[in-house]
Amino acid sequence: MTHSSLPLNWRKYPERYLLRGNYCENCRTAFFPARVVCPNCRRKALLKEKEMPRTGRIISFTEVFVGPMGFEHETPYFLAIIELENKARILSQIVDSKKEAIKIGTKVKKVFRKISDIDKEGAIAYGYKFKVVG
Amino acid sequence: MRSVSIIGVGCTKFGEHWDKSFRELIAEAGMKAIEDSGIEGKDIQAIYGGTMASGRFIGQEHIGALIADQLGLTPIPATRVEAACASGGVALRTAYLAIKSGEYNIVAVGGIEKMTEVAIEEASFALGGAGDQETELFHGATFPALYALLARVHMKEFGTTEEQMALCSVQAHRNGMNNPNAQFHREISVEDVMNSGYISSPLKLLDCSPITDGAAALILCESKKAKKISDKAVEIVASAQASDSLGLTGRKSLLELAATRIAAKEAYKQAGISAKDVDFAEVHDCFSIAEILAIEDLGFFKKGEGGKAVEKGKIQLNAEVSVNPSGGLKMGHPVGATGIKQAAEAFEQLNGLAGKRQVKKAEIGLTHNVGGSGATCVVHLYKRL
Numbered sequence: 205m206t207h208s209s210l211p212l213n214w215r216k217y218p219e220r221y222l223l224r225g226n227y228c229e230n231c232r233t234a235f236f237p238a239r240v241v242c243p244n245c246r247r248k249a250l251l252k253e254k255e256m257p258r259t260g261r262i263i264s265f266t267e268v269f270v271g272p273m274g275f276e277h278e279t280p281y282f283l284a285i286i287e288l289e290n291k292a293r294i295l296s297q298i299v300d301s302k303k304e305a306i307k308i309g310t311k312v313k314k315v316f317r318k319i320s321d322i323d324k325e326g327a328i329a330y331g332y333k334f335k336v337v338g
Numbered sequence: 339m340r341s342v343s344i345i346g347v348g349c350t351k352f353g354e355h356w357d358k359s360f361r362e363l364i365a366e367a368g369m370k371a372i373e374d375s376g377i378e379g380k381d382i383q384a385i386y387g388g389t390m391a392s393g394r395f396i397g398q399e400h401i402g403a404l405i406a407d408q409l410g411l412t413p414i415p416a417t418r419v420e421a422a423c424a425s426g427g428v429a430l431r432t433a434y435l436a437i438k439s440g441e442y443n444i445v446a447v448g449g450i451e452k453m454t455e456v457a458i459e460e461a462s463f464a465l466g467g468a469g470d471q472e473t474e475l476f477h478g479a480t481f482p483a484l485y486a487l488l489a490r491v492h493m494k495e496f497g498t499t500e501e502q503m504a505l506c507s508v509q510a511h512r513n514g515m516n517n518p519n520a521q522f523h524r525e526i527s528v529e530d531v532m533n534s535g536y537i538s539s540p541l542k543l544l545d546c547s548p549i550t551d552g553a554a555a556l557i558l559c560e561s562k563k564a565k566k567i568s569d570k571a572v573e574i575v576a577s578a579q580a581s582d583s584l585g586l587t588g589r590k591s592l593l594e595l596a597a598t599r600i601a602a603k604e605a606y607k608q609a610g611i612s613a614k615d616v617d618f619a620e621v622h623d624c625f626s627i628a629e630i631l632a633i634e635d636l637g638f639f640k641k642g643e644g645g646k647a648v649e650k651g652k653i654q655l656n657a658e659v660s661v662n663p664s665g666g667l668k669m670g671h672p673v674g675a676t677g678i679k680q681a682a683e684a685f686e687q688l689n690g691l692a693g694k695r696q697v698k699k700a701e702i703g704l705t706h707n708v709g710g711s712g713a714t715c716v717v718h719l720y721k722r723l
Contacts, residue, residue: 216472236587237472237473263491263592264487264488264490264491264494264592265487265490266483266486266487266490266538266539266540266541267536267538267539268478268479268480268482268483268538269535269536269537269538269539270458270462270480270482270537270538271459271462271478271480272459272462272463272466272475272478272479272480273459273460273462273463274463274478275478276459278478281478283477283478283479283483283487283538284487285487285586285587285592293586293587293588294473294587295473295474295477295479295487295585295586295587296477297477297478308490308491308494319476319477319478320476320478329476331476331477
């Protein structure tokens with residue numbers, strides 16, 4: 205599986221474990237994942253590593269009943285687009301939450317979870333999921 | 339200024355071709371197009387072939403050479419074009435530009451996908467590659483899930499309903515009844531869609547396009563030459579393409595596919611027309627919400643009014659604008675072939691050859707092909723030469 209190969213997992217630790225992205229000090233925009241080029245400022249950009257806030261609000265959500273390879277046994281599960289407090293957006297699963305509470309506008313916070321363990325090389329991919337606050 | 343026309347089209351039936359291989363399908367579509375155009379194979383100067391994920395579906399890459407080989411057209415240049423589900427439309431545009439530039443006069447362009455050789459989870463994973471592998475697919479997103487996320491914000495903002503989306507599928511199936519190449523020939527009701535079970539809420543099974551095998555091909559020709567060769571030539575009067583962020587989290591707005599809006603605006607400018615002048619459109623309705631977004635972003639209806647337009651019957655055959663007279667992607671979506679099949683439908687409509695699904699007074703046609711969740715969009719406009 206290309207999406208959870210050993211080098212990829214290793215490379216992604218800061219992003220997936222710490223929500224590390226970056227921030228352009230020129231246009232004051234946060235990026236997650238980190239970008240090599242700031243699309244607003246391009247060569248004038250001042251990009252600095254930055255950990256994202258751990259809370260945000262649901263912008264949109266869906267309950268997935270048919271999952272892709274590696275997620276067949278996880279269904280049904282919730283996916284959401286979340287806007288973090290610094291306006292960066294993130295797509296993540298919503299877990300450990302009451303179904304009725306998962307709505308547009310609901311406040312959520314980051315939790316650390318196993319994402320998948322389908323890698324033939326035996327690597328288990330961990331990373332962020334989110335849960336409803338309160 | 340050189341102009342480019344279509345002089346022949348060929349499509350296989352769309353469906354589950356367990357008895358036919360990838361190479362047989364593309365050869366069948368290619369030969370049909372050559373025969374339809376009236377030219378000889380030796381007249382073709384180059385080939386462009388669109389396919390999205392042949393490597394994942396059948397373990398075969400190097401599709402350009404495969405097509406030239408199978409059609410007996412070596413040693414002409416043959417190039418694969420990939421832009422996810424817009425591979426066909428971008429292959430068409432690439433071939434169009436090759437003639438427009440003056441490099442060639444006659445070019446063959448094909449599109450193909452053979453999707454039923456793998457299990458559904460594997461197909462779903464392969465298609466997921468059209469989105470952002472690292473930030474979407476890794477977290478369990480599927481294509482229905484990405485479009486479901488778009489549907490949810492449209493519903494919240496504009497009051498679009500699941501019933502309005504269901505009507506898109508009902509209409510697609512009705513139009514598909516008159517398309518001999520359609521994967522399904524069965525009328526469905528709103529209730530059928532509503533009861534078909536969630537794939538990714540709010541999208542249900544019958545809101546989604548199917549997994550399909552199929553191929554389509556076109557012969558393009560420089561227009562002056564086309565006039566001499568063919569009495570069916572259809573001119574491509576505009577060709578426009580735009581890109582956007584690969585994943586949904588990079589979008590400025592989730593209420594539109596900006597790449598569609600931008601490509602459409604450019605296409606109307608090239609042709610010197612407006613959305614109102616379009617008689618029929620083959621739009622990329624991979625999911626019901628995609629059709630509602632398309633008819634808004636292409637400028638047929640105001641932003642937010644797509645759902646109501648569907649409900650009022652404004653996009654039915656011979657209504658305000660005939661959308662997807664072929665039945666669209668719900669009648670088969672072999673991803674790489676779709677953009678080419680749309681152009682073939684435009685050719686048949688403009689030549690009055692579409693039988694029971696014929697649009698009355700079809701003078702200007704539009705095709706709209708989307709890659710991924712809107713990261714690529716290609717719009718073409720057509721008129722009789």
